[in-house]
Amino acid sequence: MAVAGGTGVLGRQVVDACRRRDLTPVVIARSAGIDLVSGVGLDDALAGVDAVIDVSNVVALRAKPAIAFFEAATGNLLAAGERAGVRHHVAVSIVGCDRVDMGYYYGKRRQEELVGGGSVPWTIVRATQFHDFAGQLLERSPGPVKLVPKMLSQPVSARQLADHLVDVALGEPAGLAADVGGPEQHQIPDLARRLLAHRGERTKVIAAPLPGAAGKQIAAGGLLTAEGAVILPETYDAWLAAH
Known part of the structure; x- marks a missing residue:
């Protein structure tokens, strides 16, 4: 099972989840000599791979670089997957990316378009922060x-999400799957304050309202899961206690 972006926050958890099940993870990352944007090394990496879990990411707040990254990375990954005969392509997206107009989310929308229009059987899993x-x-x-942006969110455990993604990848392609989120709703600045208190730090956090349409969309619940979502049980307090 190939894990694109296998050295990131979620990617490392997916790799560990594969190993817990005695699967053989193939880490796709520049540090492993594989470049999603250029396509270098992808064909060799996907040789013999049954499924791909794409958790690749880019730090980009503006739409143009986000779209450029996902067009290149997703296009190369799908093309190499088709050549290799990959059975199932699982792409991880973001809950609300289709209804919150932020720059990075335009990139995720483009990724979803490419996966849905590709020839490799696919599942898209949208998860919360x-x-x-x-x-x-x-x-x-x-x-x-x-300064922490004021965002109403439904935070989820990356470790539990990773296990869920492996389950999805081992199953049959399902198109757009149910949203995945955590059990509670929180304002992100409040979580930041609780994290600092947990560390014993007295740093001041100011909740910065997000301007424009995106701020209104998020305030209206744009980042929360839809009806029928998969709710993973770990709470933020439980995560803090483990860290």
Whole structure:
């Protein structure tokens, strides 16, 4: 089972989930000599692969670089998968990417279009933000006061999501699957404050409202799972206690 983006936050968890089931994970990452954007090394990496789980990612807030990345990476991965006879392509997307107008989400929409229009049998799994997300935003905010965007979210365990993705990949292609999220709704700035308190840090967090249409869409629940979603049980408090 190939894991595209297998060295990232979710990718490492997917690789571990494969190993727990005695599957053989193939890590697709630049550090492994495989480049999704150029396609270098993909054919060799996918030789003999039954399924691909694509959790690849790019740090891009604007639409143009996000779209460019997913067009190149997804296009190359699908083409190599077709040549290799891959049985099942699983792409991980984001809950709300089809209804929240943020730059990065336009890239995810393009990824979904390519997967859905490709010849490799596919499943798209949209998931909510991970428990790790608040900490990542803190790291990206320099200075003694942290600005964290005001976002109503439904954070999910990356480890439990990884197990779910392996289940999906071992099953039959299903098209657009049910949303996946955690059991609780939280404002991301509140999670950031709780994380800092858990670390014993007294850093001030300011909730920064998101401007424009995206801010209104998120406030209206744009990042929350739809009816019929798969709810994974780990809470944010349980995740904190384990970290």
